[in-house]
Amino acid sequence: MAAAVGVASGADVPSKLKLYSYFRSSCSFRVRIALNLKGLEYEYVPVNLLKGEQFGAEFSKVNPINYVPALADGDFVISDSFAILMYLEEKYPQHHPLLPSDLRKRAINYQAANIVSSSIQPLQNLYVLKFIEEKVGPSEPLAWVQYHIGRGFSALEKVLADHAGKYATGDEVCLADVFLAPQIYAAVKRFNVDMSQYPILSKLHEAYSEIPAFHDAMPENQPDAPEPQA
Structure with missing residues (x-):
């Protein structure tokens, strides 16, 4: 069931954005943050990855590679969170710009975002963890994820x-933050990573929790999130 979420928008902002999302997907989390930061209203369309809904005929038409998120802007559909974020940034640059004007600072944002999106997050995808569990053993996925998160986080601390x-990358929320927040959240909440080794990222994690756009995008605050256990 779809739900309309986001911040009330002005007359120059369309109201027909539709986000195909799964509450626990960190890639979807990124896009939710960006939509919230930019104040763009959108319709939330849940895709249950555990039930395999991403492989259904309907969603396969939306995204043939069967990943979330996907964003529909009217009859135009785009998938892959990085592509979606760049699309939103270029279409709505006046709504909380995600890229700083300084060229070097912008490059650091791209670098940090790419460490998350290419060297950490893909290695903790559901299909990867299932494959490791089936081929190696049930105890191996967590060790695998912790190793690759640690490797990426160590690099990010230096960068x-x-x-x-x-x-x-300063005192303004930028693209790097949109990628970092979901990954740090997953490391803390899902994968039991010892964050004491990563003081910069730990400080950022605390700062993100105080930003409404980030808080509202958190997995537990999504329409498809399970009800908390009593």
């Missing part, structure tokens, strides 16, 4: 050391 302020 951000000379650039971090209140947020990843």
